[in-house]
Amino acid sequence: MLKPITILVSVDSNSALLGARHYKNYLSQLVKKYNLDSITDVLETGSFGNYGEGVLISILPENIHYSVKSEKDIELIVQEYLLKGRRVPSLVVEKIEKEETEEKKKNVEERVVLRNAGEIDPKNINEYIAKDGYQALAKVLNEERIEVINKVKESGLRGRGGAGFPTGMKWEFTYKVDNPEKYVICNADEGEPGTFKDRLIMEGDPHSVIEGMAIAAYAVGANKGYIYIRGEYFESISNLRKAIEQAYEYGLLGDNILDSGFNFDLSVRLGAGAYVCGEETALIESIEGKSGRPRLKPPYPPVSGLYGKPTVVNNVETYASVPPIIINGPDWFKVLGTSNSAGTKVFSLCGNLINKGIVEVKMGTTVSDLVYNFGGGIRDGKAIKMIQTGGAAGTFIKPEEMNTPLDFDSMKNYGISLGSGVILAINEDHCAVDVALNLMEFFEHESCGKCTPCREGTKVIVDILHKFSKGQGSEELFNSLYDIAETMEASAFCGLGQAVPIPLRSILDRFKDEFMAHVGVDEAPCGVCKFPKKKKKVH
Template sequence: MKPTIVLVSVDSNSVLLGARQFVNYLRELIDKYNLKDMVEVLETGTMGVYTQGVLMAVFPDDVYYSVKTVQDVEKIVLEHLLKGRPVLSLEIPKEKLKVVVEKEKVSAETRIVLRNVGVINPKNIEEYIARDGYFALHKVLTQMKPHEVIEVVKASGLRGRGGAGFPTGLKWEFTAKAKADQKYVICNADEGEPGTFKDRLIMEGDPHSVIEAMVICGYAVGATKGYIYIRGEYYGSVENIQKAIQDAYEYGFLGKNILGTDFSFDLTVRLGAGAYVCGEETALLESIEGKAGRPRLKPPYPPTHGLFGKPTVINNVETFANIPMIILNGPDWFKSFGTPNSPGTKVYSLVGNVVRRGIVEVPMGTTVRDLIYRFGGGLVGGKELYMVQTGGTAGTFIGVDKLDVPLDYDSFAKYGVSIGSGVILAMSEDVCPVDVALNTMQFFEHESCGKCTPCREGTRLAVQILERMSKGQGKKEDLETLKEIAKVTQEASLCGLGQSINVPLLSILQNFESDFLAHIGAKSCPRGVCEFVTPQKKKVKV
């Protein structure tokens, strides 16, 4: 008789909701009621989007629960595991289950990056291998030459999923052609943009896919060393990646003479200290080298002059996670998803006022409307949608008139809607665009490294103007000044941080200009949302 499997989502978001406590209590109860021979508890990554509790699934019954308290855990053990009766009060309704576990639009066939997330135990390498893990690496090392690997990646049309969308195969080719005694492969896991957490959940749920892809990349470009640069605050990601690296060495997927071949590759984790600017590839290189994380002048570029001055490939987590499936299934298979110019899928972080927050993976070309209403379940409380930021803090602010824009790498040029890092921040009628713009520019001011004047002074000046405007003290000319700041920072800033400020600033000014104009000279927020900061009363001497 096969044991009952209880699968529990123990990603970092679930841990904040009590997942670790629930798992420990679940195991205690299983011991207490002598169910160890009949019930097995397994931990996994995120199961997709979040309800208000921790997702717990019971197989083979195929029942999913939303657990909020230890009392809920006890009910599941006493009723379902002992008596075989599902706890209806905790069960996720079937109509919601289709979206929660991606059984509708995001089917198994479209889950390329998230194919193992929420399915396997990320700390068990054998579960990864059982789902064709490291098969792509074996194929590459035994059946393909380095240039053939690059040609497959180029033919797939895979573009960088970190936001820039640069062709991945072309980047690999630049490094492969560079002459050097040492080359490097780096995974940029310094995910510092507010609202973006897809890479964190990928690493927590399927760390081996990233490792396998980096080894494949190393073989293709002639690199023998790699680094995964992770934000130090990503405790779950760091723990799972380090465990996966250790296991990969033990199983012969890392180290010398991998799989009995002449190819060797070593992999190390480096922790970031929480600087958003270190997500910029040259600042990241400086940080790994032990220097202050500030951008370098370009050219030269990392593919030829990267880490320690050597040729270096830098891709982000999501980009790497696509590689094993492309190798196994071929470029034509990958191009069967998405659009002609943006093949494949994209993982989105759904945040803000949506009912169901979390990550979903959909084909390129999916609309903003589908992401918010089909996968996100609409807005909390049935409120009206007022504005959306797509692509993260450095992305675009749009109104409801652009909800049917298909998201791909052409959507920004065609419709002014950015795909960026994959954030969909939905905001209801309870937000004020002026307040949102101020919050956004405060972030950029805080995260500017200060190395170049346009970014350092431009962000500071923009914050000062928006602070006045948020209090009703702005002038119409301030809008033109903000647009000028956006233009100057884009053209004159040293790195992508300053250069990207124009995207959120210009888009919110253009699409919500009436809100900014209404704030000028107002005594209170015209939308009745944000609170004006009134001057402090003078102290009266007694």
């Protein structure tokens, strides 16, 4: 029986750090103590998206959001709201959706992928089913496989992992290969510094990913699927495993799904911390139990993937987009975005922003909207210096470029990448040389070593940047960074090495002055880099 009052506490890997799980338990205790448990349910849910100073809870049916920072706040809510029926205005969070003005209307979130996150209990399959969950799967099982692929093609859905390859085409290639054994894989090896959207999708609504994968498997003719996920993502792993178990119990995975004759088995495989495994062929090697070094392409996975069989590899967000497309139709999805980039995109907002968290907005939303309207601007009244968009392999841009709309074409049109949807704001306290060095050290460490341009190129870049950070740079060295970038772009074996030049060039182009200010001076101009003291000449 549904109880009259439901309190949802947003418990995910990020909010848990603010004590979310503790507050939930404390709330349950108090509800019991005051004998409110016959009328009140206290449940966990996924991310509401925004992370302010406190843990967000939502009280239904009134749908008020409160931000909780201490046990005292919980006591206040129980005593004032639950016992006396009075709101606690000091803790209420204004939801963005409530803004009425025209100006604000265009800044409203559009939730497709995150439709259920923060609304349902991710550990309970019935709540997903109650929100039309698995209806899309039931629907496609009565359709021809090619019809399903055509719908995904028409919707214009493109891969959300960063590369933006049309999903329907990928499925069609796999479908066309005649082989009784095929695989579908979900790339959940999220490791772009600054990206945490997939994690929150899996924690908040794991069944949407499972359903999307089952639909893909049916469409291409696969009977086995793997979710390849980072070993560090404990919450996501446990929510996914639980969800898979429940789907098996309900006959939504396994043999003869919904009496259609279609069989699909799904299991979770753990990654072990290698950024290169986000590259699809390296990921496939890793699932085969080997070191995750990329394969030569072609052949591409749709032709020869896992164990040499045709394989579809898609990102978490891509799979989660599929069920709503099937239910609402391709046209509905298409009109949400821009001409070449249909639908919505989940962005991870982080760095020196006031509101950090994830938001899902229409494709074509500008960087400035994301930074100011959703991100709340820069913390502590500091000036914004640069924004990295897209992820580690994305571009650094200056504040004056923030009016650029982000979609799959923004790289081509403006040289600003959408990538995996990172908006990482960096304030004036930071030094461009130091930021570049930190990022390039990351790539140096994560280069798998298979090909020389990437293995050696990243090392030389780091060495040169080190020189700048110690006051030993020169214009010649600055220019040589471009040469290395060109070589890597042209000759690196896989996407990792080929992408390193993107962030590197973007920061060099825009901050040349700052790099040069580190040359020929005794003290670092930035206050971040530390030049070694020069030995005083002995007269």
